[in-house]
Amino acid sequence: MIQEIENISSMVDGEGDSAEHAKAILSDALLQQKWKRYHLTRDLMRNDMSSDINFDVSSRIAKALENEMPIVAPKPSWRDLPVVSAVIPIVKQSSQLAMVACVTAMVIFGYQTYNQPEITQPFTTAPPVIGPQGGLAPVSLQQTRNLEEDRLERLLEQRKQINALIEDHQRQLKFKQVPEIVKDAQEPR
Numbered sequence: 001m002i003q004e005i006e007n008i009s010s011m012v013d014g015e016g017d018s019a020e021h022a023k024a025i026l027s028d029a030l031l032q033q034k035w036k037r038y039h040l041t042r043d044l045m046r047n048d049m050s051s052d053i054n055f056d057v058s059s060r061i062a063k064a065l066e067n068e069m070p071i072v073a074p075k076p077s078w079r080d081l082p083v084v085s086a087v088i089p090i091v092k093q094s095s096q097l098a099m100v101a102c103v104t105a106m107v108i109f110g111y112q113t114y115n116q117p118e119i120t121q122p123f124t125t126a127p128p129v130i131g132p133q134g135g136l137a138p139v140s141l142q143q144t145r146n147l148e149e150d151r152l153e154r155l156l157e158q159r160k161q162i163n164a165l166i167e168d169h170q171r172q173l174k175f176k177q178v179p180e181i182v183k184d185a186q187e188p189r
Contacts, residue, residue, distance in 0.1 A: 002022055002032055004021075004025075004028075005034060007021045007024075008021075008025060008031060008034050008035055008038060009038060011025075012035070012038045012039060012042055013042075028184075
């Protein structure tokens, strides 16, 4: 077989001209295919291609495809949709910004809450008391006690007002019921 292929190659190159070789090529389909391919290759290398080339490889491609395994494309998920893939980064950024805003608000609120002076400690910025010789009088706790007593008095006054309103409401309810009782008493039975 190798000798016949070499004979075909030499005939294509114009070196061999034997009638026996030509008969062998015409009788074998494999050698005919080689003959066609060698001539096509020669014409390509010499830039001698004609416009009416009849080069059919479809039968070989069909045979190769029969032996191939089918390729199964993966099913697209909802994350592969173009709308979702565009929205996910925006949602991530928005959630990050929301977290930063919450943390910032908590820091500001905490700073303002813990840095306020307590109401029960008046005059926390007063200088230390030197004593009677230094010209400053000792600080009295009377003012703090007065604040607590004022709060207590306000609370008691509010409770008295609430109790008076409740009593007034109950009296009005009784007065509304009196005409109904009188009406029921006047009707004959």
